[in-house]
Structure formats: C-alpha cells, structure tokens
Amino acid sequence: MIHTRDLVKEFGSFRAVDNINLDIAKGEIFGFLGANGAGKTTTIRMLCGLLLPSSGSITVDGLDIAKHSEGVKHKIGYMSQKFSLYPDLKAIENLEFYAGIYQVPFKKALANIRDVMDQFGLTDILSSSTGALPMGYKQRLSLVAALVHDPPLVFLDEPTSGVDPQARREFWQVINDLAQTGKSVIVSTHFMDEAEYCHRVIVMQDGREVVLGKPAELKDQHQAGSMQELFLRVLGENNAKSV
C-alpha cells in the first residue's frame, strides 16, 4: 500500500528522518514508536504529503507521491496530533466541511462513517458545538472526520494522547475494525501497551530505525516480556552502540 525508499528529511543541518525504508501492506496496522523528537511525526507528515522529503521516494498505492500529489491525497485520511477541527462549528458541520473538500456528497460521507460513528456513540452529539465536546469525543470526531472520503490509508498521529484508558481501548477497537475492512492504518504512539495492538511496529530514535517487526517476534528476539521492556532494551542497546 505504501512504500518508502531511503527516506530522509533534513531541517538545515538537522537530520530529523534518516534513511527510513517501509513497506506497509493493505489492511495492516503499522505502529511508529519512539520518544518525542524521534522523527515519528516528521515521517508521517512526509508520508501524507505535508512535508517534502529531502531525498528518497514514497509511493502510495503505486503512485509516486511527488508526481501524483492530488491523486494520492484522495487516498489518505489524516488525523493530526493537535486537535484541529473547528470549535465554533457543530460536529456535523465539521464533517460536512471535510466531505466538501474531498468532494464526497454528504450523504455518501455519512454512509462511509456510519459504522464508526455507531461504535463511537457519536450519532447523538452531531448537532453539538464541537468546542463544547469532552476531549474524548473530540478525538473520536477527529478520527471520523479523517474517514469521510473512505480512504484506503489512514494516518493517526498520537490519536490517544490525553484520552482515558477506557476510551483508548475503544479507539483501538475501531482501529482494528478499520484494518479488518482492508484499510491500512498507520499510528504513532508513545504508549507501549498500545504497540501490542499493532501488526508491525518500527521503533525510531534520532530519526533512524532501531528495530522493525512484529511485536511478538521482536519481544522474542530481545528476550523482553513486554513492549515496554523491549523498547527500553533496544534503545539502550542502540545508545550503547552509538557511544
């Protein structure tokens, strides 16, 4: 679904993303793990066309992102780290706006998101003002807004930060269901327990790949009991190597 080759992003002399190679399949939940500043958000922003790579290539569903910018954008749903729906609009008006800029008739958009809205219990709050919603609902609404055009590829940049554990579980249930319907979901997180829900993860540090693979296999390889342990171990080893 999405492939990158030797992806690099430099801001001046600072290398935020350093030689990242990814191959993410249809229906896969792919996790980006790493501390703040590890390059997760920068990588995701390049993958969805918000940032131009300094070098390397990205193809989405067979299309080169640099050459087919508009075509690629129709295939991508993106939920940014910062809550960015319009607080002065009603929930439904926000959805209508996103349907509008993706040129999806609103009826069709509502059909596209009906299942997720039911799961999230959003149907009842559609006429509420977005700004007045509790944080948990805002996050859910942001995810739904990213799905109005039924994109095969969904990027979620730290979707569960600031959400209580119960709501996080629900969120992951929805992510799982999206993957079941064949969407590729790319998630960044710094909650290690969430990494267990991913089909594959990449652990990043200083813009570089530290490890990449299935959570269970990675834990085996590094004799870690949990993802938390794995994370600390691989980062520790990586630090020891670079010293």
Place this chain on the structure above:
Amino acid sequence: MPNLSRIHAIAQKEVFHILRDSRTLVIIILMPLLQLIIFGYAMNMELGQVPLVVQDNALNGASRALIDAFIHTDYFQVVPLAAKQLEPKSIFRTRKAQATLSIPKDFGNSETAVYLEIDASDPNSAQLIQNYATGIVGSFRGSVAAGIDLRPLILYNPDMKSSFFFVPGLIAMILVMICALLTSISISREKEMGSMEQILVSPVSASEILLGKVLPYILLGLLDALLILGVGMLLFQVPFRGEFVVFLLFTFLYVLTSLCLGLLVSTVAKTQQAAMMMALGITLLPTLLLSGYMFPISSMPPVLQKLTLVIPARYYLQIIRGIMLKGNGVQHLFQAGLSLVIMSAVMLLVAARRFKLRLS
C-alpha cells in the same frame, strides 16, 4: 482549474465562522461606525465661532456695520473684554481669543485700513481665519476698488463642507483596512490553530483555499461600504449624485483588491497577531497619507507620487469622490477601475504562488 464544490465548502465554513464569532462582527460593524463618527466629528476642517476680540476706536456707523458683518457669520464670536486687557499678546497667551480686530479712529472717513492679528500657533486655523476675515471684509466693501473683480464659482461642494471630503475618504480607508484585516486574520488563524494542516492534507489547491476565503468577505465588504455610506449620508449630509449601480460595481472592485491585499499579508504572517499588525500597517497610514485623501498627490515629491500608484485607495478615492460628488459614470472611472482589477489580479496570483501547500 479551481474546483467549484471545494471552494463552496470552504466559503460555507467561513460563513459559519463569521456568523458565530462576535469579534468578527465587531470588526465589521462597530469599527467602521466608530471610525466614521470619531473621524467625522473630530476631523472637522471648518472653523466656527472663532473667539474674536474687537477694539473699536472709531465708534461710528461704519465701524459698527463692519463688526456686525463679522458677527453675522458663524465664523466669529466677539469676546467682550475690559479695555485694560486689550493687549493682543496677553489675549493670545491666555487663549482668550484667536484673533483681534482693531478699527482705527477715522475708519469710514479718511481711514480705510483695519488691522487683524491672528494667533498662528495653529497655522491651519490661522490661514482659515485670515480667509474668512478677508471674505467678510471683501463682501462688506461690496466690490473691489481696483480693476480686477474675481468672481469664483465653486463646483461640487459650494459651501466647501469638509464632510464632503472626508466621508468618501473614510469609505476608502475603512474598507481597505477591514477587508485586509479580515482575510489575513482568517487565514493566519487556521495556521495557528492547526486546521490548515488538516486542509493541506486534502486535495484542495491553494487557489481554492484563497477563493473560498475571499468570497464571503466580498459580500461583507460591500455591506460595510453601504453601512458607511448610509450613516455618512445620514449624519453628515453628504450628497450622492452618481448611480448606485456604478457605486456597487466599483466598490466591489475595491473590496476585491483589499481582500487580495489581506491574502498577500497572510502568506507572510504566521500568527494572527502578526497578520493584524501587518494588515493595519500597510493600509492605515499609507491610505491616510499617500492616497490623496489628506494631501494632494500633485504636491508630493516625484518619488512619493510614484509610490501612490500602488495604493489601492488612490484609485478608489477618485472613484468614490467622482460618484458621490460629481455624479461620474463608468466612462469617467474606467481607468481607475482597471487599475484596481490589475492590482487584484497581480496580488491574487502572487498570493497563490506564495501560499505553501506544504508545511515548512
């Protein structure tokens, strides 16, 4: 090619913002009214009821007739002062009067000269006082004794009312300020809030974003123009001699130019604060000083005259004064209108080019 349904989606969302944000409504309605009223009453170029001290040493029929001629205008008001205070310097120093008129003993008989002393610490007022007094004395004498008899005919504003001059000017100034402010703030707000990022991920193009943003404000700008025009006519009795359709057409062009200026600002400013400062900075003073509103362009040094060519209000002032005071039609305003069209097009193109569809 810009896509209409995407522009519509953006414009519609913008309308919601406008209707629900009380701050925008304040900018749109209260700001122009306040400016009109404050400027209108404070920026009065006429003088009235100038305190005048009269020292009549003739005390005859002719001198009383002259003093009456002064009193019967609205321009002067005679200040009664005891004789011992009649020393001009102390009168001016204590601000008891702005001018003194002394009539010599033999006035009306052998003497024809009268003396006027004017406090020129405010030179503009002094000039006006001199003009008024000369006028009064001139009409008192009936006609000029010497050979030349100048009979001026003052057109379009025969009473030389300053409201005729500042109301059209204020429309020009307020419109450019508000339009530039509104668009630049609305775009920089989206950058600041992070919603721009969400829009940039979508297939929307730069020109679609800019057009969607500008469209609702064109309507608002026109409404504002009508508001200022209406209140200006009501409060200050300014005439409207031209055609309303012509006014709408050319005001539309001016609003468009001003909005494009705001778009251009928003491609530079990253925060709402910066956008606001920039929008005010490039509209307020340049419009006031370089548009020909306050100071005639023809009396500026050549360099400044060239600079006025890029001030949109320069063209709109010709237009609005032309329509309101002279009853100009399209054929008289064609060139100024064309200049506005060109400015809009250039600014829109530059803004669309500069507008980044990616983050930096």
